[in-house]
Amino acid sequence: MKKGSGLSESLEDYLEVILDLEKTNKVARAKNIAERLDIKRGSVTGALKSLEEKGLVNYSPYSYITLTPKGEKIAREITRRHAGLRDFLYQVLQVDAETADATACRMEHVIDEQTMDRLMCFFDYIHSCPRTGPDWLENFTAHCSSKRHDWEQCDQCLSVCLARHRKKAGTMDAHE
Amino acid sequence: MKKGSGLSESLEDYLEVILDLEKTNKVARAKNIAERLDIKRGSVTGALKSLEEKGLVNYSPYSYITLTPKGEKIAREITRRHAGLRDFLYQVLQVDAETADATACRMEHVIDEQTMDRLMCFFDYIHSCPRTGPDWLENFTAHCSSKRHDWEQCDQCLSVCLARHRKKAGTMDAHE
DNA sequence: ATATTTTGTTTGGCATAACTAACTTTTTTA
DNA sequence: TAAAAAAGTTAGTTATGCCAAACAAAATAT
Numbered sequence A, B: 001m002k003k004g005s006g007l008s009e010s011l012e013d014y015l016e017v018i019l020d021l022e023k024t025n026k027v028a029r030a031k032n033i034a035e036r037l038d039i040k041r042g043s044v045t046g047a048l049k050s051l052e053e054k055g056l057v058n059y060s061p062y063s064y065i066t067l068t069p070k071g072e073k074i075a076r077e078i079t080r081r082h083a084g085l086r087d088f089l090y091q092v093l094q095v096d097a098e099t100a101d102a103t104a105c106r107m108e109h110v111i112d113e114q115t116m117d118r119l120m121c122f123f124d125y126i127h128s129c130p131r132t133g134p135d136w137l138e139n140f141t142a143h144c145s146s147k148r149h150d151w152e153q154c155d156q157c158l159s160v161c162l163a164r165h166r167k168k169a170g171t172m173d174a175h176e
Numbered sequence C: 001a002t003a004t005t006t007t008g009t010t011t012g013g014c015a016t017a018a019c020t021a022a023c024t025t026t027t028t029t030a
Numbered sequence D: 001t002a003a004a005a006a007a008g009t010t011a012g013t014t015a016t017g018c019c020a021a022a023c024a025a026a027a028t029a030t
Helices: A009-025 A030-037 A041-053 A069-092 A097-107 A113-128 A134-146 A151-174 B009-025 B030-037 B041-053 B069-092 B097-107 B113-128 B134-146 B151-174
Strands: none
Touching: A009 A030, A009 A041, A009 A069, A030 A041, A069 A097, A069 A113, A069 B113, A097 B113, A113 A134, A113 B069, A113 B097, A113 B134, A134 B113, A151 B151, B009 B030, B009 B041, B009 B069, B030 B041, B069 B097, B069 B113, B113 B134
C-alpha cells in the first residue's frame, strides 16, 4: 500500500486527463484522451474497460465517459499532487515552466503521502517565514549561477530582512 | 531524450544494485541481485542478457557479473541522484528515513537533469545562506505541526540570526 | 435519405518484465 | 571423488500497455 491509488501510472494518467476534459470540454471523448496522452485511439478502449471494471469510470462501448465518485476522488488527488509539485519546481527551484510541468507529471505517480505533505508544508513555510520569502528566493538565482554564497552582502540582507519584519509587525499591531 | 540513460526504470535499478554489490561484496551475483530487487532468480538472467546486449555489463552464462565503464557511469549517476534526493527528503523535508530512501528510489528514475541540479543547488543554498541553515530547518518542524507561523518569535529569531552572522563574519575577518 | 467523414472498437502483434517449475552447472561437503 | 546443496538458466505463462490495420457505429454534409 505504498501508493495511494494502487493503480498503474498509466491508469492514473487516464483518470487525470478525463477529469480535466470533463472540466474544460464538459465531456471526455476517447479521441481527446488519446491526444492528451499522445497515444492512439485504439489504446484508449482497453484502458477504459480496465477502469470501468475497477469502478472508476462510467463507460460502455460508444458511450460518453464520466468519472465515478471513486474515480473522481483519485483523479483529484493526482491533480492536486501535480499542481503542488509543479508549483514547487517552478516557484522554488525555478526550473523552467515546461520542465516543471513535465517533471511534476512523472513525480506525481511516485511520491507518497508523507513526502507530499511535507513538501507542501515546506512550500508554505518558505512563504510565511520572514527569514525566507520572495527576496530569499530571488537570491537563490544568484547562488545557482555562482555556486557559492556572496558573504559580502549578508549583513545588509539580514538587516533589511529584520527591518522589514519589524515594519510589518508594527502594521499588524496597529490593526489589532 | 528526457531521461539521461534511455533505460527502463527496471534496468536502471539493476545497474544501481550491481554497482553497490561490486562495492560491498567485491562481486555481483544473480542471487544477491534478486534479493536486493525482491524478485526471483530466474528474472535476473533475462535482465542481464538485455544489459549485456546494451554493453552495460560484462556477462555470459554462469560468469561473474561486472559493470562495463558505460554501465558504471550510468549506475553512478543513478546512485548520485538517489543519495541527493534521499538527503533532501530526510534532512530538509524531514521525512522519516525509510520513506526518504524508498521515495528517493522511485524519484531517481523520473527526475531530469535540470531539476536535479536545481534541487542540489537549493540544498546547498539552504545550508550556506545565513538566513536559513540548521536552526531555520528546526523551526520548520514546529511549522509542520502547527500549520501556521508563530509570529511572536520572529523578531527575536531574526535578531539572533543577524547577531550570529556578525559574529561569524568577524571571526572570518580575523583569519584574513 | 444517403454518402462521407469522424470517431470508436476489435484483432493480432510486439516489447517489457515479472512468475513458476524443471533442468543444468557450479560449489560445497561428507 | 561422489553425493548433496546452492546457484544459475531455460521454457512456458501471465499481465500490462502500446501499436497498426481493418472494421463498425455515429455524426455530419450533401
